[in-house]
Amino acid sequence: MTGARAVGTVDLDVDERRLAWVYLSRVVQGPCAPLSALIASVGVCEAARAVREHELPAALRGPTAARRDIDSAARDLETMRRIGGRVITPDDDEWPQWRMLGLDQLDTDRDREAAVPLVLWARGPLSLRSASERAVAVVGSRCSSGYGMQVAGDIACELAGRGWTIVSGAAFGIDAAAHRAALAVGGPTVAVLACGVDRPYPAQHDRLLGAIADSGLVVSEYPPGVAAQKHQFLARNRLIATLGDGVLVVEAGLRSGARNTVKWARRLGRPAMAVPGPVGSASSAGCHRMIREGEALLVTRAEDVIEEAGPLRLPVGDDAADPGHHLRGAEAEVYAALPAIGSRQPRELAQQSGLELATVRAVLPSLELADLVGCDSDGWFRTRRSG
Amino acid sequence: MTGARAVGTVDLDVDERRLAWVYLSRVVQGPCAPLSALIASVGVCEAARAVREHELPAALRGPTAARRDIDSAARDLETMRRIGGRVITPDDDEWPQWRMLGLDQLDTDRDREAAVPLVLWARGPLSLRSASERAVAVVGSRCSSGYGMQVAGDIACELAGRGWTIVSGAAFGIDAAAHRAALAVGGPTVAVLACGVDRPYPAQHDRLLGAIADSGLVVSEYPPGVAAQKHQFLARNRLIATLGDGVLVVEAGLRSGARNTVKWARRLGRPAMAVPGPVGSASSAGCHRMIREGEALLVTRAEDVIEEAGPLRLPVGDDAADPGHHLRGAEAEVYAALPAIGSRQPRELAQQSGLELATVRAVLPSLELADLVGCDSDGWFRTRRSG
Numbered sequence: 166m167t168g169a170r171a172v173g174t175v176d177l178d179v180d181e182r183r184l185a186w187v188y189l190s191r192v193v194q195g196p197c198a199p200l201s202a203l204i205a206s207v208g209v210c211e212a213a214r215a216v217r218e219h220e221l222p223a224a225l226r227g228p229t230a231a232r233r234d235i236d237s238a239a240r241d242l243e244t245m246r247r248i249g250g251r252v253i254t255p256d257d258d259e260w261p262q263w264r265m266l267g268l269d270q271l272d273t274d275r276d277r278e279a280a281v282p283l284v285l286w287a288r289g290p291l292s293l294r295s296a297s298e299r300a301v302a303v304v305g306s307r308c309s310s311g312y313g314m315q316v317a318g319d320i321a322c323e324l325a326g327r328g329w330t331i332v333s334g335a336a337f338g339i340d341a342a343a344h345r346a347a348l349a350v351g352g353p354t355v356a357v358l359a360c361g362v363d364r365p366y367p368a369q370h371d372r373l374l375g376a377i378a379d380s381g382l383v384v385s386e387y388p389p390g391v392a393a394q395k396h397q398f399l400a401r402n403r404l405i406a407t408l409g410d411g412v413l414v415v416e417a418g419l420r421s422g423a424r425n426t427v428k429w430a431r432r433l434g435r436p437a438m439a440v441p442g443p444v445g446s447a448s449s450a451g452c453h454r455m456i457r458e459g460e461a462l463l464v465t466r467a468e469d470v471i472e473e474a475g476p477l478r479l480p481v482g483d484d485a486a487d488p489g490h491h492l493r494g495a496e497a498e499v500y501a502a503l504p505a506i507g508s509r510q511p512r513e514l515a516q517q518s519g520l521e522l523a524t525v526r527a528v529l530p531s532l533e534l535a536d537l538v539g540c541d542s543d544g545w546f547r548t549r550r551s552g
Numbered sequence: 553m554t555g556a557r558a559v560g561t562v563d564l565d566v567d568e569r570r571l572a573w574v575y576l577s578r579v580v581q582g583p584c585a586p587l588s589a590l591i592a593s594v595g596v597c598e599a600a601r602a603v604r605e606h607e608l609p610a611a612l613r614g615p616t617a618a619r620r621d622i623d624s625a626a627r628d629l630e631t632m633r634r635i636g637g638r639v640i641t642p643d644d645d646e647w648p649q650w651r652m653l654g655l656d657q658l659d660t661d662r663d664r665e666a667a668v669p670l671v672l673w674a675r676g677p678l679s680l681r682s683a684s685e686r687a688v689a690v691v692g693s694r695c696s697s698g699y700g701m702q703v704a705g706d707i708a709c710e711l712a713g714r715g716w717t718i719v720s721g722a723a724f725g726i727d728a729a730a731h732r733a734a735l736a737v738g739g740p741t742v743a744v745l746a747c748g749v750d751r752p753y754p755a756q757h758d759r760l761l762g763a764i765a766d767s768g769l770v771v772s773e774y775p776p777g778v779a780a781q782k783h784q785f786l787a788r789n790r791l792i793a794t795l796g797d798g799v800l801v802v803e804a805g806l807r808s809g810a811r812n813t814v815k816w817a818r819r820l821g822r823p824a825m826a827v828p829g830p831v832g833s834a835s836s837a838g839c840h841r842m843i844r845e846g847e848a849l850l851v852t853r854a855e856d857v858i859e860e861a862g863p864l865r866l867p868v869g870d871d872a873a874d875p876g877h878h879l880r881g882a883e884a885e886v887y888a889a890l891p892a893i894g895s896r897q898p899r900e901l902a903q904q905s906g907l908e909l910a911t912v913r914a915v916l917p918s919l920e921l922a923d924l925v926g927c928d929s930d931g932w933f934r935t936r937r938s939g
Binding site for chain 1: 699703827828829830831832836837840843844849850851852853856
């Protein structure tokens, strides 16, 4: 009897936390750094209570004012059950904790949108955590050319065929070509929406989104029923960049939203790549500018993408003399800024490398995963001595 | 009488020097660093005498052995007169002294081909010195695509129309498209050959070379009658790079000779640029690789080329705080390596900037021309104090 009761208590607790996450997701609808800070400080149930009872720090009164009196959590969960979906919260095994680390280290004082999502609403059989373990975001122009559709399809096919998840935004043009290529070879694909996952957006992609939900994953940080609004696309782009090992832009006009996704990738310390095209083509002008200005690396094929976005390669044999020589970009710079002996704080590493503190914080965990650096009370240090 | 005789003596002296240059050019046929060193040390007439009489340092015995007994200088000059050409020697006003400075600073111990040419054989009405003052080398694949021909033509037309000289190699494909575009708008163009200027190479470009000789300039460091040989194309590429403010590659396969010209540009501290194209096109693969690996900057139009290759822009107004902020590439790095107060030797600048000594030596004169640096017995210094 005691055992059964204990299980019941645990379930109740789990349910209460889940209802709290869902309630808060509906209240703020999108990233909300002050709320994330409150949850980190007092826990999700207490944070939900505080929001409900208007016991809030000043920074949270505005963002919660409109909807804090609406608690549709139970109904939202019921809606998700009905459409065959689910809510993924940070409590769940499926939560891509590792992917969210980069986002968690960004400076939300400067940009409140740079927060970890509270929950993700999802439809589809894939585990978000597994699907995002080896993933590339493929994005680009909605007004793509035949050339762009061809190249996006070719590269996404090759990547998906090798088991890489294609993350994109289900928009017209390059996004759709990338998703379709992954589906065509039975590869994993994740569509990240700027509206509720019960809404087909764009409407003409109803069938495409259905196919993605059948074998891949459709996710959003917006609760069911929420319509797509302009600022939500920018927040959505940060999730697309967050869920991949890198961002590939296939075609982009000079004012394309793809550049925004590339900026997120760069803030997260992940490689941004762009495919060139004919110089007369307006749909390649944004790619050419990003390459020219050093915002994105020129790539022409799936192998290039894997080379950039692939997992850190561990040095072996002769390379032991310089364990970090395989690294690139921010990872190489942060590693180089670490002394051969002794530790450094992220702030010191930022100063020495000239990188932003947020970038340093974002890449340290991946260097740690690669067993190149470690961390103790003195700061970060190299785990291998160079020869 | 004395006056007339003095003039006669001067003429004789000039003639003797010219005959010496021409004799030596025929003996070594191409760049010869040890001979350039000997001329710099003892003068051209004495060097010619030493070669004729076999009184040579060991390094020069090999390069002069085959032809030192042949003196066809007078006949060569007569040949040039007959075909309406001329020889340009370092004694002539037309000698592009300024352009040759970069080449003169390269390390010929490492690469004997990196020498200043002894003379240049030329056909055409343009002054080589004037024509190379504002010039861009446009090179690329012989097996170019329709796309490449179109883009080479568009960019060269625009550059030539704005008074930029198009320097190229008169080869099939991109070279020919660039020359033709310049001719079509009545702009200046210079063809640099790997054989004598009396030889149409390739033969199918006889008419094109004739047109260039009619309004532009056909030049070569090889005496008349010399046939094109493989190694001469590499030496020729160094001259193409030397005569321009930058090198633009429009299309290049992975094994294209254009990459060699780009390497020369980089050694000379001049911008190397490449035009992207469709990723499936083999004729763009070399351009994409050079951009990807940081060997060339991506450009898409004439404005981009002018921005990179254009004359150093002098800081004005607010920019006085950082006089060097307009600089790019090696120039920016060398300038940054100079202290705000005090002087540095080129070797110290190389150490501090991480650039090769040869590159440092090559860019200092252009910084001097831009009035940003000066030189005295203590070394090089900034001419302007940053604010």
